[in-house]
Amino acid sequence: MPVLQATAQTPSQIGAIALERSPGYWQTVLRRFLREKVALGAGIVIALLLLLAVFAPLLVPMDPYAAAMLNRLKPIGFAGHPLGTDELGRDMLSRLMVGSRLSLFMGITPVIFAFLAGSLIGITAGYAGGWLNNVIMRTVDVFYAFPSVLLAIALSGALGAGTTNSLISLTIVFIPPLARVAESVTTQIRHRDFVDAARASGAGAFTIVRVHVLGNVMGPIFVYATSLVAVSMILASGLSFLGLGVKPPEPEWGLMLNTLRTAIYIEPWLAALPGVMIFITSIAFNLLADGLRSAMEIKQ
DSSP states (O other): OGGGGGSSOOHHHHTTOOOOOOHHHHHHHHHHHHHOHHHHHHHHHHHHHHHHHHHHHHHOSSOTTOOOGGGTTOOTTBTTBTTOBOTTSOBHHHHHHHHHHHHHHHHHHHHHHHHHHHHHHHHHHHHHOHHHHHHHHHHHHHHHTSOHHHHHHHHHHHHOSSHHHHHHHHHHHHHHHHHHHHHHHHHHHHTSHHHHHHHHTTOOHHHHIIIIIHHHHHHHHHHHHHHHHHHHHHHHHHHHHTTSSSOTTSOOHHHHHHHTGGGTTTOHHHHHHHHHHHHHHHHHHHHHHHHHHHHTTOOO
């Protein structure tokens, strides 16, 4: 679990440089990204996982909820079950495929909500400056001071187990770092010449933010948010493993790790399959974020 903090870049690293964006800039970003073979491969893996999550109910070879105690904990390669069966005799391949839906949903959805809320908070604080910036960012720092794992467990424990409460907890966990990134890049943009020229021409604050600020700050925020998806997936799986996330009998990779932990001495490779899926997905999102960061020339 200590590696969670290392999977994403810090806000100070992401918000170091923000350049004025133009249509030609985004074309250049696309060309650079297409040259990043590793990141492109990671994007393809993520796209395949998303397609699997969408069409899993149509692709599963067996009912992922159908138990058969006589076939429990069958090894990988067992007849009729290519990836074996779990502790209740359910087909592992089917459960891993259907489990991708909840696992990706729990990894992506909190980051989307946190991206929207954190961007709003950070851009408001960065553009306003002064006492309002201090009030907002010091409040954010209170939550940002806690390790993400501890804060997620504390919030989930207070709200109670369940998918909805886990989404709320993870969203709250990711709002502070995203708000810090948004505030950092917005503060830099606020002092650029084109913003001063727009202000001098009589443009209002809302117009300046909509026309001149958003296009320059959303790229760095989006890249950072992409890197948080991997952290979100691991945290969501950890909550399910602790019994604070998704509830049985729903297939979810973290919950599957929890239910299969007693089988680790009997069929270790079988018990490791959900962890392998979490690892592959997390690595893919991290590599994609690195490729986007390189293509956009977001440097330390």
